[in-house]
Amino acid sequence: MRSLLLQIVAVTTINLKSIPRRILLSLSTIVAVALVVMVLLAFLAMANGFQRTIAGSGSQDIGIVLRAGSQAEINSTVTREQVRLVEDGPGIARGGDGKALVSPELYLVVDGIKHTTKTKANLPLRGIGEQGFTLRKGIVITAGRMFNRGTNEIVVGKGLTREFDGFDLGSTVAFGTTRWTVVGIFDADGSVFESEIWADLPVVQSLFNRNNIFQTVRVRLAGPATIDELKGYNDNDPRMKLDVKSEAAYFADQSSQTTDLIQKLGWPLAIAMAFGALAGALNTMYSSVAARATEIATLRAIGFGGFSAFVGTLIESLLLAAVGGAIGAALTYAFFDGLSAATLGGNFTQVVFSFKLSPALVGEGVLLALIVGLVGGLFPALRAARMPIVAGLYG
């Protein structure tokens, strides 16, 4: 057993020390594997970043009320009467004055200019009720101040200012004939709200001719479980015909489609590229075995077993792939992690998000690299183990 181990160590050392003789071919395997891992990880980091932004936006103890069947805030309409009915509903937390902690909201799409392409893109303008700020977690005004009620003032999310032109603090923005002043920038824990523009609800309603029209109602639940009381109340009142969901459930639905799509693109691409890299790895390792034919035969002739030749070749291949995988992961981290991007989300408006690599994703990338190394080394290793001694010596 010990001698087998020593043989493997010896053969592996010889293999690795001879890599410089095949440096270009070995490098091409490393580069190929690194690029495969980079493509995979870039897509996975994109999907992960988008998913975290959307799914991280929802809270379990906030309820969101939409028109039945509308699926997204943009499609929903809620009347003044329905807002009142919701306010009277059970399971909703109330303030010291007994008023329900609810925020009726209006969600409009306005044009903004995308920083990267200079083209028009859909941005969400949200008119929020008095409680709007407190009904979302982690909202902090990082520059300027909150808008004053009853004025044409807006506060904008940090993400939005990063990806779209013209929302600097103090600037004036025009939506159609209406003019607004940016008085504050807010941070929302990296959630989807950072891609939004917020203003006072009655001002938005009147300037956009939507008097007494609302799209959603957000409510603070007395506890996560009380959502069922509110749902039951809604189902039993024919005047309501609304959908009641926890904010967390609402955003989980919203993120799944885009995240799925990105992953569905990323994995097949990476796997196809992995096959290409595999062809390269096989080529490299077969060449390695061919180049060392005399060496392997000599070792066999002086008593080394076929198994050590097998393991030595396999380790060489796995090592090249692992190095490639590690370089790929490191480059993805350097170039893509934290990269800001924006795409069209479930509400037909832009969602700003950042690519986010995680240890689990890096694990998936390195695993793919090792599979390429394993398969790419296996067949050449078998050839090395089975090589007839005499042929090798005369080769």
Added chain:
Amino acid sequence: MNDFTLIRKNLFRRKLRAFLMIASILIAFLIFGVLAGVYASFTAGEDRAAADRLVVVNKVNFTQPLPIAYYNRVRSVAGIRQVTYANWFGGYYQDPRNFLVVMAVEPETYTDIYARDIDLTPEARQVFMRTRTGALVGEAMARKWGWKVGDRVPIASNIFSQRNGSHTWEFDIVGIFTAKTQQVDTNFMLFQYDYFDETRSFGKDTIGWLVLQTANPTDNDRIAKAIDGMFVNSTAETATDTEKAFNKAFAAQFGNIALIVVLVVGAAFVTILMIVGNTMALTVRERTREIGVLKMLGFTGGRILRLVLGESILLALLGGLPGLALAALAMSALRPSVSNMMPGFALMGDTVAEGIILMLALGLITGMIPALNAMRLKIATALGRG
């Protein structure tokens, strides 16, 4: 034995190696073909846009409504051949996940303006104009759901409701249209705006957008300015743009698809460039002695250069052409499942041409250095070596 036979025999001397290189090139071109299709489908709107068509939307954003009265006012602007209007319906069939592109349109003018894009029999057009509950369905949509003329289909909206509270409208399919060019997608449905406006519970007398055709595209700018000028300072200001600019901006909303495609295709090509380039160099090095013999037999340096380059180009074509063919197959298999997200997802003639240019370039780049080395090889050195 002619040179081509020699090239072929050389290439397949080591069958496994040749096969592996062909496989890696094939995969790179498969990726290239499919991603070019993805890119084409995102820019198809821009490509099929007619130079003489303008789109008028609400200046705030195209999801904001315009008063229907704008139709008559826009029609009065000089230099316009035809105007039509439409409203987005937010349709789905049976389940909200079965999202459908459905628009309420003015039948006569809409089918006139888009007559260059969609093929519709004059009879079907007449029936559509007459039938209040009639709908025209694109061939792709009809095939997907197994609909035919005469069917009555319930289509729900996730935005609108009828005055009776229902979210579902029933349409009678009166015609199925086909695409006139490859860029046109037919995965959509049209129905009468009047029927929609009379039955919906809110938003009456508003439309989503206007499309107009100018008599002369050189007047586009003047007409766009005239229209937007007419509605300045009204409650619904307009933004008029060419169909091309509008579609381009819309595609850009999804993100920088072009950049993603370029990066991934670039990664795939760098990979094969490394693998194939190194292998070609190795192959030629192994054959040093032989090349010396060929030269001794009177082969000129130029002929040796052509032999090596011929081999690398043959290799690129043997991998690349089946790669593109496989891409075409994969895309036709995927098309039904991605038709909503990526209409017009297909291998285009342009892509094939670009692919062949890439193959030749790949062959030249990977073969050039080994070929030059082989050409310059001195007979004495070559025969002296190992």
